[in-house]
Amino acid sequence: MHDSNEPRPHTGRRRNEAARRAILDAALELLADADGAPVSVETIARAAGVGKQTLYRWWPSKGAVLLDALTDRAAQDVPAPDTGDLREDLRELAIATFEASQRRPSAPALRTLVREAARDTHLAELMRVFTQSRRAAVRAVLERGRERGELPADRDLDLLVDQFYGFFWYRFLLGHAPLDAAAAEALTESLLG
Amino acid sequence: MHDSNEPRPHTGRRRNEAARRAILDAALELLADADGAPVSVETIARAAGVGKQTLYRWWPSKGAVLLDALTDRAAQDVPAPDTGDLREDLRELAIATFEASQRRPSAPALRTLVREAARDTHLAELMRVFTQSRRAAVRAVLERGRERGELPADRDLDLLVDQFYGFFWYRFLLGHAPLDAAAAEALTESLLG
DNA sequence: GTGTTACCGAGACCGGTAGTCTCGTCAAGA
DNA sequence: TCTTGACGAGACTACCGGTCTCGGTAACAC
The missing domain is CATH 1.10.357.10 (Tetracycline Repressor, domain 2)
Known part of the structure; x- marks a missing residue:
């Protein structure tokens, strides 16, 4: 049994931040260019110069990647006007x-x-x-x-x-x-x- | 060359009306049961007791079959109330x-x-x-x-x-x-x- | 330095899909 | 009886999402 309160210190190679960025950037760009047409995982991985498994290691599904790509860039702050009128x-x-x-x-x-x-x-x-x-x-x-x-x-x-x-x-x-x-x-x- | 104004009289076996009905009925029923989930051509053909080719002989795509199935049954007449108010x-x-x-x-x-x-x-x-x-x-x-x-x-x-x-x-x-x-x-x- | 660990790119692989093609069969008309 | 074209069945291709495995490699502990 492993005590989850005291996790073993991390070893091994760390997550490649450049790969994460490349995936999100490629996904958003492809998503935008597609303008409605479906975007495949293969295409994203290839455009990002990344293996498919790298993508699935960090996101549970294609949809999660796509949503992440959008929310990563799209202005997250929702305007909340309160002028009194x-x-x-x-x-x-x-x-x-x-x-x-x-x-x-x-x-x-x-x-x-x-x-x-x-x-x-x-x-x-x-x-x-x-x-x-x-x-x-x-x-x-x-x-x-x-x-x-x-x-x-x-x-x-x-x-x-x-x-x-x-x-x-x-x-x-x-x-x-x-x-x-x-x-x-x-x-x-x-x-x- | 064949003169399209005077087409050769039809020969050979005629279109099976029962198959057409079975396809449309099966498609509508599956469409309704799916309630959002995709409906495959294979499933429709199997449910209708029909070969896939029979389906593609009369409709250009899956979408066309599905739409036909819906419009075939859905009340086509749009209400056009005109009460003066x-x-x-x-x-x-x-x-x-x-x-x-x-x-x-x-x-x-x-x-x-x-x-x-x-x-x-x-x-x-x-x-x-x-x-x-x-x-x-x-x-x-x-x-x-x-x-x-x-x-x-x-x-x-x-x-x-x-x-x-x-x-x-x-x-x-x-x-x-x-x-x-x-x-x-x-x-x-x-x-x- | 050396070893361990976990991420990396690449690509084979699986199951499922839309749509095409071919086969032997069967019905409608000449 | 013969020709024609629709029929059910299912093999086949191309593509997709997702999994698995491979040899390689970066980060850390010692």
């Missing part, structure tokens, strides 16, 4: 979200990632965690507004959050209509009446 | 859409189909055509309402349509919140203020 906060959040969805390489990479998540339940679960904080940010803005009386007390906030992100993902994934500042403005006005 | 029409459309999204086997089959379409560009294109008529129905209702003056003349109808279907697909695919009559009611109120 609901309309202003929501507009700011919408503009920031929409604007971020146009940036390379994160945006096309995210599109590919969602496509992959449609088939990969493990990745789908990770994505849920990833999006949760963004949903929470919108909800917090709405809650503050409601406390200030800018929203009826009985207004269903979950409905509003789903309207916000439903609209966003719909346009982001289909790409049939713009996600620009004007759209952000119009969505905000529509949600708050 | 925008709010009433939109509510009716929302309730009908949400209610249809709960029915078996079409609903779970549709969920699976969308997942497949995320990887299959051919299927994605077919899906676009499939959803176009539904979008048009919502837009028609909105246009009639605008003509009656129930909506400001400068209101962006594409935005409203995307809000409607964005919300629907978001909840349908994530399944984190209900798509019931109350949600339909609330969405309608939210869209029309």
Whole structure:
């Protein structure tokens, strides 16, 4: 038996940081270039100049690598505007979200990632965690507004959050209509009446 | 050279209608049972008691079979309410859409189909055509309402349509919140203020 | 330095998939 | 009866995610 509280000191060769970076960089770049098309593990490993096993030694699945590649670069901090005005906060959040969805390489990479998540339940679960904080940010803005009386007390906030992100993902994934500042403005006005 | 205007009369064995039905029925059932998980061509053929080649003789790809299986059974007629009242029409459309999204086997089959379409560009294109008529129905209702003056003349109808279907697909695919009559009611109120 | 350990790149391998090809069979019409 | 083309069955190719094994090598203990 091994006492896990007092682990044996590490010996042997250490993890190659350059390989980790090369994998994440290659994954993000391929993810972005694919823009929806699947990205294979073989391709990532080859592009990173790395063996497949090195990849599977540090990540449990392809999905985990892809998500890591995205979150590693994508701005992790979610904007949390609090100007004291609901309309202003929501507009700011919408503009920031929409604007971020146009940036390379994160945006096309995210599109590919969602496509992959449609088939990969493990990745789908990770994505849920990833999006949760963004949903929470919108909800917090709405809650503050409601406390200030800018929203009826009985207004269903979950409905509003789903309207916000439903609209966003719909346009982001289909790409049939713009996600620009004007759209952000119009969505905000529509949600708050 | 063969004159395509006067094709040689058909000879040989005819297409087996029973096989066609068996394939579509098996595909829909498997699609519904999978509820998101992929459905393989092998499985469909086996369940239908049919050779793979029979399937590929009549459909160009797996995606085409799946879509055909869905549209074959799913109510093709899109409701087009026209009561003379925008709010009433939109509510009716929302309730009908949400209610249809709960029915078996079409609903779970549709969920699976969308997942497949995320990887299959051919299927994605077919899906676009499939959803176009539904979008048009919502837009028609909105246009009639605008003509009656129930909506400001400068209101962006594409935005409203995307809000409607964005919300629907978001909840349908994530399944984190209900798509019931109350949600339909609330969405309608939210869209029309 | 020497030995041990664990990471490294490379690639064979497994199971599963979409789609093609071929086989012998069978039904519809000439 | 003969030609034609659909039929069920299944071998086959190409590709993918993931596992396994190999010889080599960097980091550390001694």
